[in-house]
Amino acid sequence: MTAVSIAFAFLMGGGSQQLIPLPVVSELPQEETNHIIEQLNKEDVFMIELVEEKELKEMLENNQAQQGVILKEKEYTIQQIVETDKQPIIIQYLNHIYLEMEQIEQLTETMPEKDEDSIQVLYDQLTSQESFDIEKTSFQGEDGIIYDANLQAIFGFSLFFVMYTISYSVVDILREKELGIWDRLILSKTSKWKIYVSTFLYSFFVGYLQVLIIFSVFQYVLDIDFYGTFYSTLLLIIPYLLSIIALSMLISGLVKNMRQFNVVIPLVSVSMAMISGAYWPIEIVENKALLFVADLLPLTYGMEMLKGATLYQYGWMDLLEPTTILILMTVVMMGIGINLVEKRH
Secondary structure, X not given: OHHHHHHHHHHHHOOOOOOEEXXXXXXXXXXXXXXXXXXXXXXXXXXXXXXXXXXXXXXXXXXXXXXXXXXXXXXXXXEEOOOOOOHHHHHHHHHHHHHHHHXXXXXXXXXXXXXXXXXXXXXXXXXXXXOOOOOOOOOOOOOXXXXXXXXXXXXHHHHHHHHHHHHHHHOHHHHHHHHOHXXXXXXXXXXXXXXXHHXXXXXXXXXXXXXXXXXHHHHHHOOOOOOOOHXXXXXXXXXXXXXXXXXXXXXXXXXXXXXXXXXXXXXXXXXXXXXXXXXXXXXXXXXXXXXXXXXXXXXXXXXXXXXXXXXXXXXXXXXXXXXXXXXXXXXXXXXXXXXXXXXXX
């Protein structure tokens, strides 16, 4: 489940921040070529490869690159088979670099007595002077939606697939009762509440470890931005995992055997994921009936807490409401679930 969660989140979220492949042909002197490539590499946007013009044409024809650049004196040329959405980005960066080179050249002509380093220092001083006072405001209102495809996929699929991990750990109680092992446990010196607690703790730690691995892979390996709240998400996931343990216990009390459980769990988990906004943002759903059902499901509040802490930068007081609702759900479902299991037994 851990591997599947990472794979789905990576594919659906777009994976890590991909660099734009950019083969470059240069007709400039080596020094100017190195300067342009160095400036492009500073932005962490492009993956530069210096090639010959014949090689560039072959790469474009074989679809090994979507576009390439030929650097010339005073100008550049973009070669491509079809127009792509990356072209404006390339033009923006190259225009800036060529403009900077032209301005430095003009400064050099007007002040021939100064060396190259002095000209660069002067240029930096001139361009750093602020000509305008800029005030930033946001068009986003109180009901605005902030969307991050990577985090939507990571949170959605993590919360979805961890339901299977937890539920098939909790259902061991049902399996033990079918096999008669539960009766032997009851006759042992271990009290019944210890048996329940140990099962729930095991389920919690297995589920938490799965989420921890998934989040850590995207944070530290794939370099996905959690907006500085990575450790907060690891705390906020706890109430959700407890509620899923309680939900699994409730389902175990409602079904009669493992065959029924194996049918119900996929139906419940997939339906919950679709309604609660695991596959797509729940903010885009307008159907009031679906939103009412979503308010009754723990996954809705799990997504609300995680996205609230990361995308919306909510404080702990803002996250208190969904946390309290999940804890209340946990208590109610756990109480009913244990009661049903005991009565059915």
